[in-house]
Amino acid sequence: MGDTAVLSPTLLREHPLPEPTGGKDARGGVLVLGGARGTPGAVLLAGLAALRVGAGRLSLAVAESVAGPLAVAVPEAGVLGLPERPDGAVAGPGDGVLDAELARADVVVVGPGLDAPAGTLALLRAVLAHAPATTPLVLDAFALGVLRDASDVREAVRGRAVLTPNSTEAAYLLGSSDAAPDEGHDDGDEPVAARLADAYGTVVVCAGVVAEPGGRRWRSSTGHSGLGTSGSGDVLAGAVAGLLARGADPAQAACFGVEAHGLAGDRLAAAVGPLGYLARELLDELPRVLVELRSR
Numbered sequence: 001m002g003d004t005a006v007l008s009p010t011l012l013r014e015h016p017l018p019e020p021t022g023g024k025d026a027r028g029g030v031l032v033l034g035g036a037r038g039t040p041g042a043v044l045l046a047g048l049a050a051l052r053v054g055a056g057r058l059s060l061a062v063a064e065s066v067a068g069p070l071a072v073a074v075p076e077a078g079v080l081g082l083p084e085r086p087d088g089a090v091a092g093p094g095d096g097v098l099d100a101e102l103a104r105a106d107v108v109v110v111g112p113g114l115d116a117p118a119g120t121l122a123l124l125r126a127v128l129a130h131a132p133a134t135t136p137l138v139l140d141a142f143a144l145g146v147l148r149d150a151s152d153v154r155e156a157v158r159g160r161a162v163l164t165p166n167s168t169e170a171a172y173l174l175g176s177s178d179a180a181p182d183e184g185h186d187d188g189d190e191p192v193a194a195r196l197a198d199a200y201g202t203v204v205v206c207a208g209v210v211a212e213p214g215g216r217r218w219r220s221s222t223g224h225s226g227l228g229t230s231g232s233g234d235v236l237a238g239a240v241a242g243l244l245a246r247g248a249d250p251a252q253a254a255c256f257g258v259e260a261h262g263l264a265g266d267r268l269a270a271a272v273g274p275l276g277y278l279a280r281e282l283l284d285e286l287p288r289v290l291v292e293l294r295s296r
C-alpha cells in the first residue's frame with residue numbers, strides 16, 4: 001500500500017503546468033459527449049470548465065433536440081446533435097456524425113449528462129473506433145456506470161483515460177451498486193481512487209484523491225463539503241480535460257484539476273458562505289485559482 005502525498009504548494013510548484021504560447025490550436029481542443037434532453041447543462045458546465053482552465057477550442061455533442069439551445073447558451077463552442085430516443089436519452093453516435101470531430105479532438109470527455117447505458121456504450125465504442133489511440137479520454141457519469149461490464153471498452157481505455165467518479169459511480173466501478181464508498185475510502189485505509197486506478201489501469205480522481213495505477217497517489221489540500229453540489233463533478237471532469245488539452249499529463253491534469261476545483265470552492269465559500277454557491281460559479285474562479293496555485 002503506497003503513501004498519499006498532500007498536494008502542497010511546493011509539490012505543485014515543482015511540477016508546473018505547461019504554458020503553451022501559441023494560439024488556440026497550441027492549447028488543444030476538447031470534445032464533450034453527453035447531454036441527454038433533460039441534462040444538457042452538464043455538458044455546458046464541463047465544456048466551459050475546459051475553456052476556463054485554458055483549453056483552446058471546444059466542441060459539444062448532445063441529444064439533437066437540445067443542440068440548438070445549447071449552441072446559444074455556449075457561443076464559444078461548436079455543437080453537434082446526436083440521435084436520441086423518444087425519452088430524450090442519447091441513442092448513440094449517429095452515422096458518421098462524430099467521426100471528423102473525434103479524429104480532430106485533442107481530448108474527449110464522455111459522460112456528463114448521459115442517463116442511459118445503451119447509448120453511452122455506443123458512444124464509447126465510437127470514440128474508440130474513430131479517435132486516435134493517443135487521444136486522452138476523461139470518463140464521467142454513465143460512461144463510468146457501464147465500464148465495469150464492457151470488457152472491450154475497459155481494456156481499450158487502460159493507460160489513456162482519467163476517471164472522475166462520485167461515490168455512486170465509484171460503487172458501480174467496484175461492482176457494489178448498493179453500497180457507495182464514503183468520501184474516497186472504503187472500510188480500510190486504501191483510498192477508493194487507488195483501488196480503482198489499479199483495477200482499471202487509469203488515473204482516477206475520487207473524493208479529492210488522485211491515484212495512478214501501481215502506486216503514486218495524492219490528496220487535495222483544498223475543498224470542503226460545499227463542493228458536493230449539483231454539477232460540481234461536471235466542472236471537475238471538464239477542468240481535468242482542459243488541462244490535458246493544454247499539455248498536462250494525466251496525473252498532473254488530475255492533480256491540478258482537483259486542487260483548482262477545491263480552491264475555487266474555498267474562494268466562493270469565503271465570499272458567500274460554505275453552502276449554497278453554484279457549480280457554475282466555480283467556472284469563473286478557475287482562471288484566478290490556477291494563477292494562485294502557481295504563486296502560493
Ligand SMILES: NC(=O)C1=CN([C@@H]2O[C@H](COP(=O)(O)OP(=O)(O)OC[C@H]3O[C@@H](n4cnc5c(N)ncnc54)[C@H](O)[C@@H]3O)[C@@H](O)[C@H]2O)[C@@H](O)CC1
Nearest residue numbers: 039040041042112113114141142144145146168169230231
Ligand atoms: N445541469 C445538468 O444537466 C446536470 C446534470 N447532471 C448529470 O446527471 C447525471 C446524474 O448525476 P448524479 O450526480 O445525480 O449521479 P448519481 O450520484 O445519482 O450517480 C448516477 C450514476 O450511477 C450509475 N448508474 C445509475 N444507474 C445505472 C445503470 N442502470 N447502469 C449503469 N450505471 C448506472 C452511473 O454511473 C450514473 O452516472 C450525470 O450524467 C450528471 O452529469 C448532474 O451533474 C447535475 C447537473
Ligand SMILES: Nc1ncnc2c1ncn2[C@@H]1O[C@H](COP(=O)(O)OP(=O)(O)O)[C@@H](O)[C@H]1O
Nearest residue numbers: 166207208223224225227228229231232233234
Ligand atoms: N465533502 C467534500 N469535501 C471535499 N471535497 C468535496 C466534498 N464533496 C465534493 N467534493 C469535491 O467535489 C467533487 C465533485 O463532487 P461530487 O459530489 O462527487 O460531484 P458529482 O456528484 O457532481 O459528480 C469531488 O470529486 C471532490 O473533489
